[in-house]
Amino acid sequence: MLExxxxxxxxxxxxxGVTLSVTFGERLALLGHNGAGxxxxxxxxxxxxxxxxxxxxxxxxxxxxxxxxxxxxxxxxFPEAMTGAExxxxxxxxxRRPPAEGRVLLRRVGLDGAAGRRVATYSKGMRQRLGxxxxxxxxxxLLLLDEPTGGLDPEVRAAFYDILGERVESGAAVILSxxxxxxxxxxxxxxxxxxxxxxxxxxxxxxxxxxxxxxxTVRVRLKDxxxxxxxxxxxxxxxxxxRLLALDPLDLTVAEPGLDAxxxxxxxxxxxxxx
Amino acid sequence: MPTVLILAEKEFRDGMRNRWLLATTLVLxxxxxxxxxxxxxxxxxxxxxxxxxxxxxxxxxxxFLLPLMALMLAFDAVxxxxxxxxxxxxxxxxxxxxxxxxxxxxxxxALLLVATVTGYxxxxxxxxxxxxxxxxxxxxxxxxSSVALGAAFLALGYLISTVVRERATAAGLAVAVWLVLVVLxxxxxxxxxxxxxxxxxxxxLFPWVLLANPADVFRLLNLSGFAAVRQFSGLxxxxxxxxxxxxVLAAALAAWIAVPLGLATIVFGRRAP
Numbered sequence: 001m002l003e004x005x006x007x008x009x010x011x012x013x014x015x016x017g018v019t020l021s022v023t024f025g026e027r028l029a030l031l032g033h034n035g036a037g038x039x040x041x042x043x044x045x046x047x048x049x050x051x052x053x054x055x056x057x058x059x060x061x062x063x064x065x066x067x068x069x070x071x072x073x074x075x076x077x078f079p080e081a082m083t084g085a086e087x088x089x090x091x092x093x094x095x096r097r098p099p100a101e102g103r104v105l106l107r108r109v110g111l112d113g114a115a116g117r118r119v120a121t122y123s124k125g126m127r128q129r130l131g132x133x134x135x136x137x138x139x140x141x142l143l144l145l146d147e148p149t150g151g152l153d154p155e156v157r158a159a160f161y162d163i164l165g166e167r168v169e170s171g172a173a174v175i176l177s178x179x180x181x182x183x184x185x186x187x188x189x190x191x192x193x194x195x196x197x198x199x200x201x202x203x204x205x206x207x208x209x210x211x212x213x214x215x216x217t218v219r220v221r222l223k224d225x226x227x228x229x230x231x232x233x234x235x236x237x238x239x240x241x242x243r244l245l246a247l248d249p250l251d252l253t254v255a256e257p258g259l260d261a262x263x264x265x266x267x268x269x270x271x272x273x274x275x
Numbered sequence: 276m277p278t279v280l281i282l283a284e285k286e287f288r289d290g291m292r293n294r295w296l297l298a299t300t301l302v303l304x305x306x307x308x309x310x311x312x313x314x315x316x317x318x319x320x321x322x323x324x325x326x327x328x329x330x331x332x333x334x335x336x337x338x339f340l341l342p343l344m345a346l347m348l349a350f351d352a353v354x355x356x357x358x359x360x361x362x363x364x365x366x367x368x369x370x371x372x373x374x375x376x377x378x379x380x381x382x383x384x385a386l387l388l389v390a391t392v393t394g395y396x397x398x399x400x401x402x403x404x405x406x407x408x409x410x411x412x413x414x415x416x417x418x419x420s421s422v423a424l425g426a427a428f429l430a431l432g433y434l435i436s437t438v439v440r441e442r443a444t445a446a447g448l449a450v451a452v453w454l455v456l457v458v459l460x461x462x463x464x465x466x467x468x469x470x471x472x473x474x475x476x477x478x479x480l481f482p483w484v485l486l487a488n489p490a491d492v493f494r495l496l497n498l499s500g501f502a503a504v505r506q507f508s509g510l511x512x513x514x515x516x517x518x519x520x521x522x523v524l525a526a527a528l529a530a531w532i533a534v535p536l537g538l539a540t541i542v543f544g545r546r547a548p
Contacts, residue, residue, distance in 0.1 A: 046367050048548045071367040077360030079285075081292055093281050094368045134364075 032194035070140035282378025303394025349432020
């Protein structure tokens, strides 16, 4: 969908030649430090910014169509004086959807009890859920979620990913950015790592792991009560396991490098100007 | 419902929700009634239609009040939403930038319209019932042109709101625009006329200089448009050839709405969200 996209603001390169695409039923996570270009990429995909070079296609359309896209901005803000019910009805009308659909979505995100209250009284989690509800209006085929789970408690976060899962199963594509690396590992299909506007890695967690070749931690507990921990290169993993299993251990655990380690690896490998 | 009307309705509801409409209507009604009854006392009732007197005093009030009310509604419209972060979400919806400006303009104009028609109209009905309504056409023009004057300053407010990056800058600029157009412009013009003893280029261009300020266009339209009003407004001495026809004044006011609104739309279209 994105082909060699470049976005400059003055002399700053916000996005420097990113090419990536998402298919339906796929969840893609955008990883990157603040200012890596995640939000700019989303604005490009919404047609709110035009690329300085390259092209952005969303569902085959240039400039991107917005009707089939749902967007949840980072730290979403709403007109504070309106109630949740009024707001979702307003957004539903803007998207040419019946207001009843807004009410159904409010219930889905667990806000039906607070629908009659002014948004000013909502907690951070409630605003975020209202934000998700409005992004889901009109069954969008592409969901763009910018830091959707920042500041949410684990329970709400789990509910959040459940709802996303439903949409992905019904064929929607999801692009989300997050700092919470641990939760993305199991809840996304592919990871794109951005570093100062450049795409430094793109693939499934397993593929990235294979590419990075980071060492694996193997912990073993033997019958004589001794335990040992080995850090072995990824290439020697299976050989090491075979050797340890031959000792007939009581327990054996293998810790693959987490997304944190992968992220640190790819950002560090990328050539870095004075920073 | 068209997108523009959805946005306009939201702005109108906002104005009702925060009691802006109620407060403004009551203020306009109270001032209009007060001026209509107290204002005719010094004139006495010697052949005077009090409604005509009311037009004169209300026109002077409107010139100060409606531009201020309009600017207060409009200066925040774009830059405020951008600062609060609600603009990004709004623009991610399937709508065009010009529709945002047009929707806000329609909604805000409707607020001014309802407040002015209810406030001034209510007072006008009371005065007409008490003292006769001979000057009714002049009063109708007053109400209509008050809304138009408000609309012109709404448009100027949106232009300010789309050009600046910070809400505080917009507020400052709005006050400056009000001060210059409503207060200082006439003072400077008067001073220049007095200094040149009514001779020279300023005096020759005088009617056109007035067209360059929406507040003066409004004043001329109301104070010189009707004979019944003219005798109380102090403009009866104005030579007929110096007066601009009402059609020209109405066109000037329309231009004062259309041009800033068009510019605001263009600037907003280029603004990074």
